[in-house]
Amino acid sequence: MKLKVKIKDTALKIETVHIDAERTVKDLIEHLVDEGLTTWDMAQNLTIKGHEGVEKNSLRLSTLFGGTDKAYMSNMHISITLTAKHDTSTLANQTLLDYSKVVQAVEKYDEALNALAVVPGTVFFVQQDQEQYLMRRELSGIEVFHFRTQYQEAFQEADRSPIVYIELKTRDALSDTELKWVRTIRFPSRNPCNPLIHLNHPPISQNHINLIALLIHRLVVIMGKFQVSGTYLESSDMHVPTYVQMGEQCSIGYIERAQLEDIR
Numbered sequence: 481m482k483l484k485v486k487i488k489d490t491a492l493k494i495e496t497v498h499i500d501a502e503r504t505v506k507d508l509i510e511h512l513v514d515e516g517l518t519t520w521d522m523a524q525n526l527t528i529k530g531h532e533g534v535e536k537n538s539l540r541l542s543t544l545f546g547g548t549d550k551a552y553m554s555n556m557h558i559s560i561t562l563t564a565k566h567d568t569s570t571l572a573n574q575t576l577l578d579y580s581k582v583v584q585a586v587e588k589y590d591e592a593l594n595a596l597a598v599v600p601g602t603v604f605f606v607q608q609d610q611e612q613y614l615m616r617r618e619l620s621g622i623e624v625f626h627f628r629t630q631y632q633e634a635f636q637e638a639d640r641s642p643i644v645y646i647e648l649k650t651r652d653a654l655s656d657t658e659l660k661w662v663r664t665i666r667f668p669s670r671n672p673c674n675p676l677i678h679l680n681h682p683p684i685s686q687n688h689i690n691l692i693a694l695l696i697h698r699l700v701v702i703m704g705k706f707q708v709s710g711t712y713l714e715s716s717d718m719h720v721p722t723y724v725q726m727g728e729q730c731s732i733g734y735i736e737r738a739q740l741e742d743i744r
Contacts, residue, residue: 486561487517497501499541505553506537508562514729518558526553526560526610530639542681543629544641551641564680577686578663581693582675586648589696590673592703596713603634603715605722605735606698616640621647621675628744644692647676696721705732 485497497515499508505528512518529552531539541562544551549564604615605627612627614634623642625634635642649658653670662674679688702723706713713721719734 484563485512485517486513486563488559488561503541504537505539505541507540514558518560522553522557525555527555528553529639530633530636539694540629542643543626544680576637577684577689579675579689582677582689583666583673585700586646586673586675587669587692589703590648590671592624592700592707596703596707598703598713601637601715602713602721604699604702605720605724606695607722607724607726608694608698609726613695615695616642617699621645622699623709624697630679631740631744641680643680644688645678646692646696647678648672649674649676668713702732 495724497511499511505526509518509520509523509526513520513523521678528539529542530546544562551562553560553562574701597717598617600617600619604617606613606615607627614622614625614627614631615624616634622645623640624644624646625631625640625642630641630643634642650672651659651662651670651674653672654662654674656667658674658676659668659700662676666674668674677684677689677692700723703713706721715721717737719736720740722731722733722735724731724735
């Protein structure tokens with residue numbers, strides 16, 4: 481990941497640095513100090529927007545960036561703005577991948593939403609063997625979060641930075657560039673079934689695409705189960721809808737928030 485860094489103290493400094501997305505905030509600060517862009521004294525006790533109260537020494541940079549590609553940190557001395565700069569456009573980087581399963585999953589998801597009311601902001605817990613995720617239904621699409629490192633963030637009303645954002649647009653809402661790209665994977669739909677996938681640390685791979693298709697399908701299965709049983713689907717302070725698969729064993733229903741917090 482390439483980061484553009486703006487540091488504001490007594491003067492405005494703008495620099496572009498190269499650093500791996502899986503490095504930590506502490507690593508970034510060390511790099512900035514080594515480059516003479518700030519000092520250790522000036523960079524003490526930084527607060528990271530959207531990650532207040534989180535130990536920044538171990539916070540990975542890949543968790544800071546969402547749909548806006550920006551992250552902010554500050555203290556009483558300085559403010560730092562980080563902007564992720566991708567070497568190639570996200571859409572252009574996706575043209576050689578097989579999206580057929582994602583397209584199918586998105587269409588099933590749209591059908592499920594038409595059959596069952598799911599309030600925007602509803603959070604789902606999905607576990608596939610040892611992999612655990614939180615998924616948030618929004619009007620504009622689906623947000624995916626790491627369960628252990630982004631648990632609180634998935635429930636926030638603002639300042640979220642999902643690891644993956646699946647933006648779902650109607651044909652009329654697509655920009656010219658987006659429309660051109662969507663035509664490489666499907667005939668553009670009038671329904672919000674045209675997926676634009678934003679990964680917080682590109683490049684995106686076929687493995688990412690396959691996992692995204694699987695996770696969307698898990699949402700469809702949860703919604704179908706609730707619809708057939710006539711059960712109201714919601715996430716609340718008490719529980720969240722869930723899909724858990726361990727080997728051949730599968731469980732669908734509600735899980736208590738307290739239980740989720742215990743297994744983090």
